[in-house]
Amino acid sequence: MSVLALKLVLAPILIGAASLVTRRWGPSIGGWLVALPLTSGPVLFLIALEHGPAFAADAAVGSLAGLAAIAGFSLAYAATARLGPGVAFAAGMAAFAAVGVASMPVLVAPPFVVLALVLAVVVVALWSLPEGRAGVASVRHPRWDIPARMVVAGVLVLGLTTVAPMLGPHPSGLIATFPVYVSVMVTFTQRREGVTSAIDLLRGLLVGLFGTSAFYLAVRFGVEPLGAGRWAILIEKREAERP
Numbered sequence: 001m002s003v004l005a006l007k008l009v010l011a012p013i014l015i016g017a018a019s020l021v022t023r024r025w026g027p028s029i030g031g032w033l034v035a036l037p038l039t040s041g042p043v044l045f046l047i048a049l050e051h052g053p054a055f056a057a058d059a060a061v062g063s064l065a066g067l068a069a070i071a072g073f074s075l076a077y078a079a080t081a082r083l084g085p086g087v088a089f090a091a092g093m094a095a096f097a098a099v100g101v102a103s104m105p106v107l108v109a110p111p112f113v114v115l116a117l118v119l120a121v122v123v124v125a126l127w128s129l130p131e132g133r134a135g136v137a138s139v140r141h142p143r144w145d146i147p148a149r150m151v152v153a154g155v156l157v158l159g160l161t162t163v164a165p166m167l168g169p170h171p172s173g174l175i176a177t178f179p180v181y182v183s184v185m186v187t188f189t190q191r192r193e194g195v196t197s198a199i200d201l202l203r204g205l206l207v208g209l210f211g212t213s214a215f216y217l218a219v220r221f222g223v224e225p226l227g228a229g230r231w232a233i234l235i236e237k238r239e240a241e242r243p
Contacts, residue, residue, distance in 0.1 A: 012150035015181055019146045031201035034185055035208025037215055040066070040176035044219055047172065053223045055169045060219040061111055062173025065103040067209050067216075068118045071125035072099035073179050074202040077186060078129050081195045085187040088198075092183065100174055107170045111220050118213055126206040130199055145188070152180055 018033040037044075040063050048056035076095035080088045099121075106114055167175065182205060190198035 012154045016146050016150045019185075029204060030185065030189075031204025031206075032208040033204075034182050034201070035205045035212050037063070037212055038181065040173070041215070043176040044173070044223075047169075048223055056223045057220050058169030059173030059176070060216045060223065061107055061114060062170040062175075063177050064111070064114055064118055064173075064213060064216040064220070065107055065170075066100065066174040066177025067213055068103055068121040069096045069100040069174070070177055070179055070182065070209065071122045071206060072096055073182070074206055075125045075128055078199050078202055081190060081198055085190045085198075088190070089183055089187050092179070092186075096179060103174070104170065111217060115213060115217055119210070122206055122209050122213075126203070129203055129206065148184075152184065 015038050018030075018036070018038055021029065021033055023030075044056050044059055044063065047059055072095035073092040077088045077092035080091040103117075106117060163172075186198050186201050189201050
């Protein structure tokens with residue numbers, strides 16, 4: 001399978017599977033699944049293949065800082081959710097951008113310092129989140145819902161990995177956490193299940209960010225010694241063997 005094929009199928013498959021699990025077990029579990037690096041993980045993997053492990057290691061630090069921006073998105077969305085999903089979406093995106101820009105100077109610090117700051121932001125956001133506690137709602141979803149989410153994920157991964165060399169590693173990693181799928185899920189959940197379910201989803205998301213931060217830290221310290229060279233060689237070999 002070529003790198004282009006990986007870009008087109010890897011993230012969409014993960015997003016589609018997470019969407020199905022969310023429908024089965026409700027918004028809290030759905031939020032936890034959304035916290036998984038379903039788009040940023042494939043982005044870092046593909047960046048390592050195309051631009052080398054060192055670039056991917058620095059990008060992982062940017063993605064780590066992006067978790068603080070996601071916490072800002074979650075808190076802003078929850079605070080304005082009762083004004084409607086449109087207003088909440090705009091507030092969340094503004095908060096994501098603001099926290100992301102503010103975090104850029106911190107990225108030159110040692111990774112464990114970045115981790116400590118990010119976890120502090122997530123804890124504050126989780127503590128400040130309003131109460132939710134919705135159950136699993138029986139809601140009919142349109143047929144286009146999951147395919148649309150998969151297409152959005154594929155376009156995001158393809159676009160970001162294409163412009164990564166122009167952005168540099170830290171901005172690439174941070175933008176890889178851009179909450180496209182999170183925003184789609186939370187606004188859709190609010191429209192069909194209400195504010196309480198949307199807040200439950202955000203709470204699950206924030207809890208899941210603790211595990212995701214460990215993932216990015218492992219990538220930061222593991223991608224260079226372990227390398228992505230074997231994958232790149234395997235892909236190049238298969239491409240060369242094609243008639």
